[in-house]
Amino acid sequence: MIETKTLTCVACPKGCEVTIEYEGNEIIEIKGNTCPQGSAYAREEIVAPTRILPTTVIVKAGALPLVPVKTSKAIPLEIIPDAMEIIAKLEIEAPVKMGDVILKNILETGADVVATRNLPVLKA
Known part of the structure; x- marks a missing residue:
């Protein structure tokens, strides 16, 4: 089942609203990012999210x-x-x-x- 998630990117100061369409760990489409960092951030949030603790x-x-x-x-x-x-x-x-x-x-x-x-x- 294809899912859609929208998140605010924190990879740079712009704070783009990035929308990701995905199925499981497979990314179908990423849109809304204005820099390559936004795409990488969105991909990581779906596939393997991490945080500083x-x-x-x-x-x-x-x-x-x-x-x-x-x-x-x-x-x-x-x-x-x-x-x-x-x-x-x-x-x-x-x-x-x-x-x-x-x-x-x-x-x-x-x-x-x-x-x-x-x-x-x-x-x-």
Whole structure:
């Protein structure tokens, strides 16, 4: 059965409304994109959608109780709940520096979970 999906492309600042006609993983037509990136983005959204995963990790003895983190690259959308379960169980020690790898190769995706800010030790 042929399906149609319209989405807003985020590949560039234009934000084109891209319409995709597809059957299963077979792309029949992509229209509405004004650059080649829009076509690639639409294709990926149908065949294998991915996302950067931003969240937080608990920090012991830190100036704040949580440090923001994100995956170093996009991971498959379907495994984000599993990745969140793993990350939710993490606890790290302060200090934390922006760019520190908190967890390597989450779920064998090749993506690391990295800190996105500095977090010093709590001063007494």
